[in-house]
Amino acid sequence: MSLPSKAFQRWLHGIAPNTSTADVCRFSGVKRTTLAQQLVRGKVAESSLVSISRAFDMNPFDALAQFEAYAALRGTPVPPTDAELVSQVSTMDLLRAVVEREEPREGVAPLVLAETPHASSVRNWVDAIDDGELRHRVSDATGIAPQNFSAHLTANRLPPELALATSRAGGVGPAGGLVASGLVTEAEAGWRPGARRDALDRMTEGELALLAGERLQALGKALRRHEHELDHTNRIWENLG
């Protein structure tokens, strides 16, 4: 789940031939000790590469594509499906979109979608490309245990390599998972500005209301789980603290 040191250093030399590692770290905000450790271990995190390419005004998506493991990102970009685009709209924005559609009001500023990613973006993205067998195929292709895959979704994170494998298994463009996990922004991934908004507008009222309902249900469940855990903790402290 990382980039080889040698290839990374070659790449770094290519974009910033005369900059010391210390300066690279200062410009990009990557902690020096962190990067040094990653280099020594021979595994540079994709997030370091992304921060550094942003600092040097380079598209992180293109930078990633230069590495062998991310060869899938090269070539003509595959546009995201509507389901993928809508999955990257936050639950609150989705609810606002329902209100805007059902009860349009004069003088209310139109809805501006929040930036990607949102609080449940990874699970929503996977659900958007899942035909029911996706998890099996990801697990077969990468060897990840289904419960570990689920744990990633619950924690709303997705390691980049797993994100690629998941989009491959889902038969969609390679960028979606990287956007959903927040590694790159939608613009960096080449998604057209306003594409998410347009996809929302293409949904019928019914589809929109149903999707918002599903999202709200999932949010409610997550909040209840959290509250339950909090109650449990407080109960222990009340009795034994």
Next chain:
Amino acid sequence: MTTVLAWATLSICLILTAIRIPSAVRGENRMMFVLFALISLDILLSIEEPYLLIDGWLGNFNLGNLLLRFMLYGTFLLMGIKVARAFGSASGERAIRGPVGLAVLGATGVLTAFFFFSMDTRDSTVGLNDLDQGPALDLYAALGRFYPGYVAVCLIPGIWRSVRGSGPVLLRAASATLLLGLALLTVSQVFPLIPLSNTWLRPLINYSAALATALGLGGIWLSKTVARRTSRTVI
């Protein structure tokens, strides 16, 4: 080695008791103070020097040991109720303070006293080590291990759920320590199966159990203090 462990356990329990004094004075959760004080007393009575002294006051016929047994039963009843309630284990609480639990406690207490008075217990000896071996002594010792083990088994499932849950890390670590202590108490049920050449294992397990239990309970309190303090800094 065992002596060091025993005194170390005693000092830690005394420190934990002392830490609870201010909150007990303020009237917060006095039961925890009582519980730590009881654990300290239990440990005190299981160490040779204090035992010989106290048993001397009680008439030199090992009444101190019977007292220790009953105090242990009390400690575990109190701890069982508190911990089961804290970890939201309704079935655990029922099994300890419900009719079954009280019947188990009553029977254990009566039988403990019965076997004690059926033996010739003259001359103080800590842990009744120097008394004549016999079935009465074996049963007396087994009963003393049985009730704590019973309570431990009632508590383990509820605590295990919390250790596996997603609460604060420190709380889960403390709960795991408490769980370890209770698991060791359960293990102590098989003491008669330990070969005589390895009897040193028994006090080692006993004191480790007491130490882990006390540290676990103390750790839960610490995790609360830490959480309150961090939330205050954030605000």
